[in-house]
Amino acid sequence: MAKLSDIIEGFIKEMIEDAEDNMIEIQRNLLAHQFDCAPSQINYVLTTRFNNDRGYIIESRRGGGGYVKIYKIPISKNNHIENILNKSIGESITKSKAYDLLDTFYENGMINEREQNIIKRALSDRALAKIYYDDRNKLRADIFKEILLVLLNE
Amino acid sequence: MAKLSDIIEGFIKEMIEDAEDNMIEIQRNLLAHQFDCAPSQINYVLTTRFNNDRGYIIESRRGGGGYVKIYKIPISKNNHIENILNKSIGESITKSKAYDLLDTFYENGMINEREQNIIKRALSDRALAKIYYDDRNKLRADIFKEILLVLLNE
DNA sequence: ATAATTAAAGTCAGGAAAGGTCAAAGTCAA
DNA sequence: TTGACTTTGACCTTTCCTGACTTTAATTAT
Numbered sequence: 001m002a003k004l005s006d007i008i009e010g011f012i013k014e015m016i017e018d019a020e021d022n023m024i025e026i027q028r029n030l031l032a033h034q035f036d037c038a039p040s041q042i043n044y045v046l047t048t049r050f051n052n053d054r055g056y057i058i059e060s061r062r063g064g065g066g067y068v069k070i071y072k073i074p075i076s077k078n079n080h081i082e083n084i085l086n087k088s089i090g091e092s093i094t095k096s097k098a099y100d101l102l103d104t105f106y107e108n109g110m111i112n113e114r115e116q117n118i119i120k121r122a123l124s125d126r127a128l129a130k131i132y133y134d135d136r137n138k139l140r141a142d143i144f145k146e147i148l149l150v151l152l153n154e
Numbered sequence: 155m156a157k158l159s160d161i162i163e164g165f166i167k168e169m170i171e172d173a174e175d176n177m178i179e180i181q182r183n184l185l186a187h188q189f190d191c192a193p194s195q196i197n198y199v200l201t202t203r204f205n206n207d208r209g210y211i212i213e214s215r216r217g218g219g220g221y222v223k224i225y226k227i228p229i230s231k232n233n234h235i236e237n238i239l240n241k242s243i244g245e246s247i248t249k250s251k252a253y254d255l256l257d258t259f260y261e262n263g264m265i266n267e268r269e270q271n272i273i274k275r276a277l278s279d280r281a282l283a284k285i286y287y288d289d290r291n292k293l294r295a296d297i298f299k300e301i302l303l304v305l306l307n308e
Numbered sequence: 309a310t311a312a313t314t315a316a317a318g319t320c321a322g323g324a325a326a327g328g329t330c331a332a333a334g335t336c337a338a
Numbered sequence: 339t340t341g342a343c344t345t346t347g348a349c350c351t352t353t354c355c356t357g358a359c360t361t362t363a364a365t366t367a368t
Contacts, residue, residue, distance in 0.1 A: 003335095005344065028327055038346045043328065047283070048343085058280060061250070063353025065157040066326035117304045118269065122276040127300040130293055131285070139284055143297075146281040150271045159354065182317055192356045197318065202353085217363025220316040250352075279328085287329060287350090 008035055008042070009049040012070065022072040028060075046070070052145045073149045089145055092137040098123050098144055110151060119147055162189055162196070163203040166224065176226040182214075200224070207242055208258045209234075231264050235306050243299055246291040252277050252298055264305065273301055 008031070015024045032039040046068070050056040055075055060068040088101065102119055105111045111119070121127060123144060128136050162185070169178045186193040200222070204210040209229045214222040238255060253274060260270045275281060277298055282290050 003344070029325090039327075040329080040347075041345060044344070052280065057275070059278075060327065061353080062325090062327040062351065064325045065354075066352085068327075114304070115269065115272065118272060118301055119276075121300040121304050122273075122297050124300060127297040128293070130289070130296060135284070139282070142284060143276050143281040146275040146278060147272055150268065150275050153271075157354070183315090193317080194319080194357075195355055198353095198355070214317065215363075216315090216317040216361065218315045219364065220362085222317075248352085 004035065004037060005041065005045050005048070008037075008045045011035075012045070012050070016070065016072050022074060023069060025067050025069045027066070028068055042068075052142075052149055055149065057146075057149055073153050075152045089141050089148075091141055093141045093144060094137055095123065095125055095140065098140060105151070119144075122147070158189065158191060159195070159199050159202070162191075162199045165189075166199070166204070170224065170226050176228075177223060179221050179223045181220070182222055196222075207238065207255060209262065229262055231262075232306060234262070234264070235302055239299060239302055243295050243302075245295055247295045247298060248291055249277065249279055249294065252294060259305075273298075276301070 012024070012026070015026075016022060028039050028042045032042050035041075046058055050058060050070055055073045057071040057073060058068065059071070060066070088097075099120060102111070102116050106113065106116045123140050125136070128139060131139055166178070166180070169180075170176060182196045183193050186196050189195075200212055204212060204224055209227055211225045211227055212222065213225070214220070242251070242255065256265070256270050256273055259265045260267065265273070277294050279290070282293060285293055
């Protein structure tokens with residue numbers, strides 16, 4: 001008996017395959033109703049199956065006319081970066097390692113100076129100062145991977 | 155099903171585009187009647203879509219012969235960012251408010267699309283998912299402010 | 309002139325329609 | 339039988355839209 005989450009995952013993936021632009025828009029409650037499950041299970045599927053490690057970006061809005069958009073980022077250009085995403089960054093990354101990677105990206109012409117500055121600021125200890133040291137590197141990894149998907153896109 | 159408020163927003167923006175002096179004058183009740191909605195919905199659209207942060211100024215008069223004037227004001231980059239830094243962000247900022255500001259930056263040519271996407275990813279709920287909801291907006295404000303400093307110095 | 313009437317626009321609380329969070333309970337394989 | 343993964347439900351937040359009530363200004367009647 002395949003697990004429901006797997007079925008929903010497959011269903012969403014098919015929808016994305018069929019879409020022209022690697023993006024779909026769903027309504028959480030509607031989908032939950034189709035699969036006769038709790039709406040929050042849709043969130044579970046999204047966070048476990050459509051996360052940034054797997055190359056997906058999610059955007060959503062609440063309120064009347066709300067929606068959930070799922071983008072699949074095509075990563076073909078450079079598997080070098082794919083490795084970085086999964087191996088060099090992983091669960092956790094220090095500031096200096098992150099900055100090193102960004103320097104490399106800059107030298108390779110993947111990002112310009114201004115982009116480099118923006119990303120460094122976003123990952124800086126100052127920006128993340130409120131987070132306890134133990135958790136900071138994990139958070140930094142999350143933010144970095146999310147940003148990388150933008151750089152990888154196309 | 156596009157939301158009515160979005161449709162009204164688009165309609166007003168087109169009117170402003172077509173105007174020579176970046177200013178239009180409307181009548182609230184008339185517009186409400188055109189779109190078959192409550193007059194107060196026009197106010198809702200004005201306050202959510204044509205506010206200061208987005209670079210608009212509203213001026214109106216009640217009573218017979220009343221009117222609503224909407225001005226689009228040209229915003230100078232540094233001034234605008236400083237205002238945002240001082241007034242609109244503060245200790246804490248929601249995702250949707252931050253995204254809204256970024257949309258305005260983009261529309262005014264202060265950032266390009268890729269920069270917009272990078273910053274949106276960095277401030278997304280996904281990137282900050284590990285942080286408990288209550289603290290997330292505070293962290294988002296910290297990161298956003300750091301990033302804005304980069305945009306200021308160029 | 310003053311008062312009454314009419315014609316605007318503004319405010320605000322609240323309902324409805326979405327999606328989000330988190331912890332507890334359930335399931336299942338090793 | 340324990341630990342990882344799944345499922346659920348109670349509660350929360352955001353966004354949209356409306357209607358009753360208020361305020362202000364112009365017009366008309368006295």
